[in-house]
Amino acid sequence: MDKIISSPSKYVQGENSLDSLAAYAKIYGNNPLVIADEFVTKLVGKSVSRSFEAEALQFTMELFKGECSQNEIDRLIKVCESKLSNVVVGIGGGKTLDTAKAVAHYAKLPVVIVPTIASSDAPCSALAVIYTPTGEFEAYLPLPKNPDMVLMDTAIIARAPVRLLVAGMGDALATYFEARANSTSGNATMAGGAPTRSAQALAKLCYETLLSDGFKAKVAVEQGVCTKAVENIIEANTYLSGIGFESSGLAAAHAIHNGLTKLEDCHHLYHGEKVAFGTLVQLVLENAPLDEINTVLAFCDSVGLPTNLFAMGVEQIDHDKLHEVAQSASVEGETIHNMPFSVSADNVYAAILAAHQLGLR
Structure with a gap:
């Protein structure tokens, strides 16, 4: 059996690193679909908008509805296709991030992962955990690659x-x-x-x-x-x-x-x-x-x-x-x-x- 180690292409960790999100994300695409739940959107939405505006990039901000289920993944794939998005950015907790990874996988797009908390080891992995709409574990979704980038803003995480x-x-x-x-x-x-x-x-x-x-x-x-x-x-x-x-x-x-x-x-x-x-x-x-x-x-x-x-x-x-x-x-x-x-x-x-x-x- 071959020995294998797998990791994100890039890992960034620092205070206020979210301000540089667009500068990092534009390497992978110029029309991102940004997925975040309602709470996270209120928390960082303005910072995200300023970041993309500074880089003159259009983007779509879409609300995540709370469960990493196949139904939610399918819904977001349709949004991605309708907006002609060419990179997926997931911002938030583990289920949001797993959903972003799954959407990017099925849409065959790069993915940038931006945790706002450090509550699990999900961000760096080539894996998404799929749950039923009621929150019971359903399956692991192995992915062909790890995220293209993981960005950790320690200032935000420390305030969680x-x-x-x-x-x-x-x-x-x-x-x-x-x-x-x-x-x-x-x-x-x-x-x-x-x-x-x-x-x-x-x-x-x-x-x-x-x-x-x-x-x-x-x-x-x-x-x-x-x-x-x-x-x-x-x-x-x-x-x-x-x-x-x-x-x-x-x-x-x-x-x-x-x-x-x-x-x-x-x-x-x-x-x-x-x-x-x-x-x-x-x-x-x-x-x-x-x-x-x-x-x-x-x-x-x-x-x-x-x-x-x-x-x-x-x-x-x-x-x-x-x-x-x-x-x-x-x-x-x-x-x-x-x-x-x-x-x-x-x-x-x-x-x-x-x-x-x-x-x-």
């Missing part, structure tokens, strides 16, 4: 609610452990080959950065400021985790997340908050050393990530529903089967309950 940055840490937390499991099993990564040493090093650096700077970054963002710790965590959440997961592999943690979408009690949670608990479940499945589990629990507690079902909004333990979660997480084709041992739904159910109790303690 701290919970979003913490959710990104939860998503990033899984990167090293899933990479480790996938490397042991020898299965192909999301990039389609064996992991490179550089991708594995990025995954490990991601985990080390979370432990060293995660709490400091949370404190800074609570004050609405961007410190070196915040810069480091933005890079860890977005670039290190993005390259680390895609080129080193997914395993149990993200499969547990997908299973948890079956629980209505957890629908209010962000992706990374569920992935953080999924990481604990994976460590239980592996029978990881208690010291390692305690380190992860302490980190989650320090930044405010959920470590048990009650913290995720589950009011009563419903064993039938947890069996359904376990079955969904272990269906054929799920990433849980990248673990270096056979995993059944019963194994997952047991690990969920054990992880819940460890988190309570």
